[in-house]
Amino acid sequence: MNNCFEINREIHSQYFVNKNNNVNNQIILLKGVSGVGKTNAALKYCSRNSYCLYFSFKNLDSNIASSVFANRNKTIFSKCNYWSDFFSDLEVYAKRKIPVVFFDNIGNRNDKDDFILNLKSFMSRNKKFFCQFVFLINPWEEDYWKQNFENIFTIEMTGFNPVMIRKAFPNLNDEDNFKLYTLTNGYFKLLREYNDTMDFESNIKNFLNVNSGFYNFAIEYMHDCFRSPESYNTLMYGLANGYKRISELATFSGFLKNKCDKYLKALEKHCLIEKKRDKSGHPYYDIKQNYFKLWYKYLFSAQAVDYTGAFCEETISEFMKELDKNIVPKEFTQISLKWINKHNHDLSINVLHPFDIHNQDIEIDGVNFDYVERVNNRYIVLKTFGDINNRASQEDWIKIENAATKLAPFYDITFVLCSIHRFGNFYWNLSRNLDNIHLVQMKSLNL
Numbered sequence: 001m002n003n004c005f006e007i008n009r010e011i012h013s014q015y016f017v018n019k020n021n022n023v024n025n026q027i028i029l030l031k032g033v034s035g036v037g038k039t040n041a042a043l044k045y046c047s048r049n050s051y052c053l054y055f056s057f058k059n060l061d062s063n064i065a066s067s068v069f070a071n072r073n074k075t076i077f078s079k080c081n082y083w084s085d086f087f088s089d090l091e092v093y094a095k096r097k098i099p100v101v102f103f104d105n106i107g108n109r110n111d112k113d114d115f116i117l118n119l120k121s122f123m124s125r126n127k128k129f130f131c132q133f134v135f136l137i138n139p140w141e142e143d144y145w146k147q148n149f150e151n152i153f154t155i156e157m158t159g160f161n162p163v164m165i166r167k168a169f170p171n172l173n174d175e176d177n178f179k180l181y182t183l184t185n186g187y188f189k190l191l192r193e194y195n196d197t198m199d200f201e202s203n204i205k206n207f208l209n210v211n212s213g214f215y216n217f218a219i220e221y222m223h224d225c226f227r228s229p230e231s232y233n234t235l236m237y238g239l240a241n242g243y244k245r246i247s248e249l250a251t252f253s254g255f256l257k258n259k260c261d262k263y264l265k266a267l268e269k270h271c272l273i274e275k276k277r278d279k280s281g282h283p284y285y286d287i288k289q290n291y292f293k294l295w296y297k298y299l300f301s302a303q304a305v306d307y308t309g310a311f312c313e314e315t316i317s318e319f320m321k322e323l324d325k326n327i328v329p330k331e332f333t334q335i336s337l338k339w340i341n342k343h344n345h346d347l348s349i350n351v352l353h354p355f356d357i358h359n360q361d362i363e364i365d366g367v368n369f370d371y372v373e374r375v376n377n378r379y380i381v382l383k384t385f386g387d388i389n390n391r392a393s394q395e396d397w398i399k400i401e402n403a404a405t406k407l408a409p410f411y412d413i414t415f416v417l418c419s420i421h422r423f424g425n426f427y428w429n430l431s432r433n434l435d436n437i438h439l440v441q442m443k444s445l446n447l
Contacts, residue, residue, distance in 0.1 A: 027123075027149050028134045030102075031142055032157035033271050034221050037188030038136045041157065042102040051097040058105035062112045083118040091122065094131040104136040116148055140269050159186025162335075162445060169196045174442040175388055176200040178420055182331040183207075183323060185289045190214055208299070208316050211309040218295045225270040231255070232272075233300065235263055236287065239273060240296035244284040279357055290327050294319060324388045328420070332386030333370045335445050336418040340371060340382060347414055347438070350375045354382070367403035378414065379407050385419040392419050394426050411436060418445075 032038050039056075046052045053076075055069045066086040070077035076093045080086040093099065106112070119133070135145060139156075146152055162181045166172065168191070172180065179200070184190035193213045194203050207214035222229035231253075238252040246264065250257045264285055267273045274288045287293045298319045305312045340347065340354040353359055354371050362372040371382035381404050385392045404413050417427065418440040431437045 026132050027145075027152050028132065029142055029145055029152055029154045030134050030136045030157060031139050031154055033138060033187075034224055035187040035189035035217060036157050036159055038157055039104055040188055042104060042134065042136060045100070046102065049100070052100045052102070054102045054104065056104040057107065062109075062115050065115070083114050084121075087118050087122040090131070091125070098130050100132045100134060102134045102136060106135050106137060107141065120149070139271055159184070160188070160191060161186060162442065165191065169194065171196055172200070174422070175420055178332065178442060179323065179328055179388065182290050182328050183294070185291050187217075187291070190217055190291065204320065205310070205316065208311050208319060209309045210304045210311075215295075215299060218292060218299075225272070226266070231263055232267055233296075235260065235267065236272065236292065236296045237300050239285060239287050240293055240300075244286060245282075246285075249285075277357070290331060294322060294327065297322065328388055329384070329386035332418070332420050333384050336382060336384045336386075336416075336440065337371060339418065339440055339445055340380075340416060347380055347416070348375050348378070352380060365403040365406050367399050369404075372407075374407075377408075378412050379404070380414045380416070381407075382416045382418065385417070385421065388420065391421045392417065392423060392427060397427070397430070414438070416440065 030038055030042070042054055046054045053073065055065075055072075057065055060068060066080045066083045070080035070086060070089070077086065077089040080089060090101070137145065142154060160168065160181070162178055165181050165186065166177050169177065169180070180191070180194060183204075184194075190213075193207065195206070198206075206212060209215060222232065226232055234253045234255075235249055238249050243249050243252045246257055246260050249255075249264070250260045253260065255263070264273065264275075268275060268285075272288060272292060273285050275283055275285055277283050287296065298315055299311070302311050302315045304310060337354040337360075340352060344352050352373055352375065354373070356373075359373045360371055362369045364372070367383075369381050370384050371380070373380050383400055385396075400415070400417075401410070404410075404415065407413065413436060415437045417423075417437065420442060422441055423439050427439055431439045
């Protein structure tokens with residue numbers, strides 16, 4: 001299971017565009033957070049294109065990397081004690097082939113001056129051959145490389161979406177498919193922990209074990225980002241438990257406010273948290289990914305109960321309850337808002353603003369709508385049914401209709417109803433008979 005075919009298409013596209021325009025040695029930044037699958041995509045690409053090369057700087061000082069890389073490809077490289085030797089041999093190889101060369105775990109450490117100098121020299125030579133370089137980087141490293149090279153293309157690699165997960169695990173039902181997407185954020189490194197020969201509940205129990213890759217991903221991610229993650233862990237734990245503002249986090253952690261601010265900016269830079277504003281305009285912070293929200297709230301301070309590394313039943317139960325009751329419905333709402341944004345022109349001739357916080361979470365006559373916006377005397381309303389344990393009923397529709405018509409007459413309202421479950425016949429009959437009702441199910445959320 002992998003999503004390398006998506007990134008392959010983009011790399012091929014950039015490659016042929018550049019070749020046809022006679023732009024040699026184009027550099028591409030393959031950007032994505034740790035665990036999203038960059039390395040897997042690059043390795044798969046090289047396995048399908050044997051003339052392409054993959055090198056990783058992981059655990060290597062740049063001063064010895066050239067000789068290590070050369071030693072692994074003795075048919076192409078001689079003994080390369082210096083980067084100048086490496087790129088001279090690569091030039092000979094590129095005259096026979098048209099390679100894509102991947103450099104992984106390249107980072108923005110300061111030990112790569114000689115590597116960069118010789119790469120620039122290689123690119124500046126007047127030669128009649130083509131060679132493309134792909135740097136596999138984290139998002140926060142992008143500016144560093146753009147400062148060192150001109151005409152860089154960036155491709156952002158994101159996680160699997162629910163449609164891709166459905167293709168990877170065709171035996172999953174819609175509900176479990178979306179739960180798996182929500183729990184893993186579509187990260188390749190987490191999804192590969194899923195065993196599709198077992199049921200969903202058994203997989204979750206295997207996930208919630210101190211020896212599992214699922215559990216240790218958070219620990220590895222933090223160590224990759226920070227040399228000493230302890231202080232950052234404290235703030236992440238506070239955020240997961242409802243302390244959202246700097247003043248609250250300072251009180252919770254015992255850190256000074258300016259120190260909290262510094263740590264929060266670092267967490268934001270490393271794609272772990274995001275700064276938001278409430279409807280009053282007041283700033284607050286939130287953990288960005290569902291995986292980290294659940295991990296820090298339920299697993300960070302939990303202890304294994306026996307030698308197998310498993311957590312107690314209470315921890316597992318609370319973890320699953322939070323996933324089903326809070327995390328999944330909120331994620332489903334965000335996916336539904338994206339659907340509104342994508343299908344704007346099918347719903348209105350005017351530009352809609354589904355991500356404007358003032359249009360979200362609107363209560364009317366006791367019914368909570370996920371999105372309400374008035375556009376030219378017409379209302380667009382969104383109601384989602386993201387609760388794993390409840391389906392949209394006829395009684396729900398009566399409440400929705402009664403509440404919405406407090407705003408305007410029925411035919412001046414466009415209803416968008418999104419459900420994690422399949423709609424029953426009652427709703428399909430409504431949709432067939434009334435052209436202002438749109439039903440969206442999981443299989444339609446191809447985002």
